[in-house]
Amino acid sequence: MLCPRCASNQIEDVKFCTSCGANLQAVREAIGEPGKKFDWEDTWVAEMFMSGKAATRRKAEMERQMGITPEVKRYKEIKAGVILSSIGIGLAIFLFVFMQGIAGHVNPEDAEIITRIWIAGILPFMIGLALIVNGLVVSKRIVEALEREQKRTNTLEEASTPRGLRPADTSEFIPANLSVTDQTTRHLQNSERKVT
Numbered sequence: 001m002l003c004p005r006c007a008s009n010q011i012e013d014v015k016f017c018t019s020c021g022a023n024l025q026a027v028r029e030a031i032g033e034p035g036k037k038f039d040w041e042d043t044w045v046a047e048m049f050m051s052g053k054a055a056t057r058r059k060a061e062m063e064r065q066m067g068i069t070p071e072v073k074r075y076k077e078i079k080a081g082v083i084l085s086s087i088g089i090g091l092a093i094f095l096f097v098f099m100q101g102i103a104g105h106v107n108p109e110d111a112e113i114i115t116r117i118w119i120a121g122i123l124p125f126m127i128g129l130a131l132i133v134n135g136l137v138v139s140k141r142i143v144e145a146l147e148r149e150q151k152r153t154n155t156l157e158e159a160s161t162p163r164g165l166r167p168a169d170t171s172e173f174i175p176a177n178l179s180v181t182d183q184t185t186r187h188l189q190n191s192e193r194k195v196t
Contacts, residue, residue, distance in 0.1 A: 070146050074139040081131030092121025
């Protein structure tokens with residue numbers, strides 16, 4: 001990296017210019033160049049060669065970074081189910097009305113088939129209904145299991161950390177019963193009484 005102040009060539013790992021002392025880390029952040037080096041494992045090429053488990057872990061990590069929790073996924077699944085069910089009902093109603101109009105202009109044998117085409121709208125309705133049930137029942141249990149696992153992991157982490165003193169609260173004032181000189185003064189007074 002070139003130092004913007006003195007134009008000297010610097011290695012990538014230094015935070016400050018060795019010639020003039022300029023803050024190179026701040027320069028990297030200002031120009032959008034992160035402090036870490038390029039890593040092939042963060043590219044789409046590496047993602048193509050990942051195993052199934054590694055790809056699943058990476059996807060879960062990316063979702064966590066974007067704030068997509070299992071609870072959010074559950075709500076989106078229920079929302080998709082409601083939308084798909086509504087589309088199915090709308091399609092069934094549209095096909096029923098449309099095909100009733102067509103059935104009057106064809107021969108009776110074909111009219112019998114045409115009047116039943118509205119049933120095609122039942123398929124998206126049933127899929128949407130399945131998504132709703134899955135979101136309300138199955139996904140809810142998955143979310144609860146993940147929350148239990150998270151609590152268990154947090155409990156294990158807390159148990160593994162050594163106990164120590166709590167951090168000092170500098171705003172807390174604990175009055176002392178005696179000052180440093182009180183004890184000395186009492187000792188001297190007791191000594192004088194014994195002498196007299």
